[in-house]
Amino acid sequence: MRGAGNPLVRPLAKSRYHFSTGASVVRASRQEQIMKMSRRRLLGCLPAVALLAASPLAQAGATVDVRDFGAVGDGVTDDSAAIRNAAAALRSGKTLWFPKGSYRFAEQYPQSGAAVAINGLSDFAVDFEPGAELLMDNIDPEQGVGTSHAILITGASSRIMLRNITIRWAKQKSRSHGDGIRILGFPGDAGSKPPDWTGSKGTVHGVRIVNCSIESSPQAGVIFIGASDINVSKLVVKNTQGDGLHFHACRKGVIDNYTAINTGDDGLALVSYYTDGFSYDPTSDNFAFSNLGNWSIADFDITNVTVRGGHANGVRLAGANGVSITGLNISGVHTGAGVICDSSAPGVDTGWHYVAARGIELKQVDIENCDTGLQLLARPNTATDSRFTDFDVHVSDAVIRDCDNWSVRMESLTDQRTTGLRLDSATVVAQSDRDGKGGVSLENTHNVSIGNLSIQHTLPVVMFYANNSSSLELGTIHMTVTDSAQPRDASTPGLNIQNSTYTIGAIDVDRPGSPPDWTPIRLAKETATCNIGAAGSPATLGTVAVRPASIQRWITSC
Template sequence: MTLSRRELLAVPAVTALAVLAGCSRNGRPAVVDVRSFGARGDGITDDSEAIQSAASALRTKGTLRFPRGVYRFAKRWPPGGAAIVISGLSDVGVEFDPGAELFLDNLDPTERTGSSHGVLIRGPASRISLQNVNVRWADGAKRSLGDGIRIEGFPADTQLSGWTGPATPVDAVTVSGCTVRSSPQTGVVMLGVSGIEVTGLRVTDSGADGLHFNACQHATVDEYNAVNTGDDGLALVTYFAPQPAFDEASHTFSFPDLTEWSNQDFAVSNVNVFGCRANGVRLAGAHQVAIDGLDVVGVHSGSAFLIDSAEPGADVGWNYVASRAVRLGDVTATDCDMGIHLLARPGASGDQRFTDFDVHVDDAKLDECATWSVRAESLTERQTNGLRIDNCSITASSTAGGNGGVGIANATGITFGDMSIRHPEPVVVFSAVNAGELTIDHLSVAITRPDQPDVAAKDVVAVDHSDGVIKELTIGWPAAPSSWIPVRVSPALTVPSLTVTPPVVTSSVQRP
């Protein structure tokens, strides 16, 4: 941009500084400072117009900068749908200095519902950098419109039913050191985005998911913390439709099969989730996902790690095919309703896209899960498959639901390596019903109750209408009565090596 001296003198001083702030000098990247556009950053002044003017002045190779301060955005239903809108630009960044905060004070005063996003990126765009972005909403927001950071792209080289207009791909996005608090909807959401790097993200008290991906590819996520999110802490979800489709209202993408855009090629590490109101991590319709280092605490309405499918007609609002090539290592779950949950909701068609998973868990430590620590199930008699857990230790004390133990129902080919379960009561802690080709290398159960209960002690391992092998089964309860029968298994399931202590137990196995 070039202005004559006469043209520059003809505009107000603040506007002139703003114009210059958006210009590149000597080919160097320009820094667009929101204070140059009149933003005060005092937490009281409504800086809405200044913030949107600064964002509009951003050009290629420029950076939108927020110096230290609290920038109050009070404009409800702002143009573009967000406080900061970047559309159709590449090689740009948004950078917050330490101590800078974007304060969204634009909730409906009566309903306390949201009226805009914080930061909105729309394609076509490439090489977008968001550094230390810090967004907070006013207290008391209900779940409604308003994502902290929202990036809307397009799955390249695909034909989508419902899409109108040109493709708008977004690739090479970096989100580093960002914080979102009290967003009415999702903390950070990316749809149809490729080449993603998320590091050091923290989301607290969001109305919906903390970090959500739909139809993305080639992503790394590291050092992510989610606290008290309104839905899943981390969700990788790609929806099912009979043909590739786009939902304009939600800007979500659906596919009939796993594709290169089914949240494919994700490397996730060092994720901490505390107290969210759904699941710690959820995968639905995902492909080639590796998660290393997952710690989930206090998830009381869902699972620490849920991987699920749903065929049309399964009586759920959305549909997803089964995820495959999923690898999970070094996972801990403490004080959750459920630990690791493989859930298939197949229909009557027998379509294997909704039953055939491929999930491999290496090391898991699951403590005090209230219902199940590990659950693999199909909600119909049509069996699901595709779960292997190599090493898993469980400590539980619940005597409700699944007693905090391991449950398999309507599943085949489930494989466990070394599985240990510790429980204070002689209750069923390993259950399998309608399980085919069950394989367990070593199952160890320890009951710690120091005396005998008033009622008859139950079996702790119960396998019904199932086949397979438990190669080595070890059960111990120092206070066990001699009448205790700790194992009940189907005739088609073999137990080559069984050790029960104390040896005074007269009969260890009951077969129907």
């Protein structure tokens, strides 16, 4: 951000990128020009990605080599000054190059805020040779906190390539200060400049991060704030104290093949915050909006995400406005949900506030061994405001296994009902004997649509529960209790719906070894009328099949 200096540049024998002398970058091959990509994968055919960011085969004319500035790269020598000076020498059309080696950055609280700080520069790359790493060794030993980011890019900047970068913190303390890669721009068309914003109103756009690894950062692995036209592929983040990969107030992103391992917060966070009017918090570098808009994590196409472990949620969507995720594989998240979409209105004690996410598509979802699988959580205040209750989330092809609390949970924390979940198909396999006991739960909801739902549980627990839920549509639900050796409990129904209105196409129940006095289905009234299927009834029920035939009574109603 504050780094500038005299360049020391030498030509490459084999150069890596080719930059034009202007603001564009020349593609290297006709093959790349004719690559078939979807509109989103090409990011709207904008120069931000179609030029530098999408040209791994392109060639360069010159490089800024950290060794030319005195860097040793032996993992012991303090290379801080050499790294800072090399970064300050970077110019448009150049590549900051780290040859093979371990480059130790030990300077605490650097004035620029990072080991590599780049401000207001376009058409550049940072590239590591295989076997090169940036070793961050600048934890404050007295305070036990991080003292800088590894790489910091601030606007206005465009057409940026970060390639083959490996960043590792030598020591890890408590969550504090220091992201692996931090990119701070400005949500350019969000309106007038907000109070407290002193940075550039120019945007950061056209950023590509390819084949990078971040480990043990005191805060996030990679964070984007106020950036657009983003492409992230083959990123691995592990053992961070904060989020793995975080997007805030961004738009137009393509993410593919991302892996988060044991992150201190969310594995993948897509968040925009709420205030009454466009605002900026200088303490946290957070922008906030009053409504969903073009910069509310809008137009993101995400594929092939893997999350292992972590200390919050696998994926979090809050205040997002148009995100498609295909191919989620999440396991071992024991302190939160595999995927959570949540809202928080002013007056709710959550620290941050955000409106309900809309335009969310989740496909090919695989969640295993988490506290909760898929969660939609509305936190409205006492005022009626649909911004905090009305989600738009469409889920298909979900498989959720061995979640302790709930596999699927949707709820509002007040009497204002939350809406907007469409679950086309889901398979749930559970064996939990605690908390919600691993099934599916709806509380204070409206207009939830579930197509084909299969729930298999080892125990005779409530596998599907709905309370205070209106206009519930459930196509087909299959419920199976697999362990016939369990105590012959006859008191707990497998499906329990109360104080709700609903339409159910078909219910299929199988409990080998069931006691004959078990009643698997309990349907309790919301109104005085409870004759299922009769005029004025709150319920419509299609076919019911229950096995074994020895079960005497299938349904308890009213």
